[in-house]
Amino acid sequence: MSHANAALTPRHRLKVAKLVVDDGHPISEVAARFQCSWPTVKRWAERYRAGETMQDRSSRPHTSPNKTPLHVVKRVVSLRLRKRLGPVQLAALCGIAPSTAHQILKRCQLHRLSYTGLLHG
Structure with a gap:
């Protein structure tokens, strides 16, 4: 679950990803528009391409x-x-x-x- 002051909620993450993947907008322009870094935009675009959810992932490690x-x-x-x-x-x-x-x-x-x-x- 994203926190109250998150720049990108799951709904906005989907918008960001669609702008990059579906509409072909440059990552840097989308990052400037949504006031976040380009690695963040790239991350959500890659998850969208892979068909993954736009929800936060657990930070718990898979193995120890x-x-x-x-x-x-x-x-x-x-x-x-x-x-x-x-x-x-x-x-x-x-x-x-x-x-x-x-x-x-x-x-x-x-x-x-x-x-x-x-x-x-």
Whole structure:
């Protein structure tokens, strides 16, 4: 969804694309008319040619090539449950960054140690 102050709403993006693709207007002229950059006009024209939607795309990546391997995640979770260590100690034992250990614990909902098992009494 485009924001309230967007220069080109989906309806205007379609107008821009049609002017360039269907009517043959130069990209620079259309950019000046709609007060946006020529790469923006070119982007919407190319999407229109490809038959794609004029809506905003998600910025979420399709893949995560640097994702923490599953065996490391399992090791962090296992050590957390067995030894009740914090993210800094877990990171040192597993060879990862403390922030990574903390993110793994948060994702597995193990980021807070309960106090019930700590009191002997």
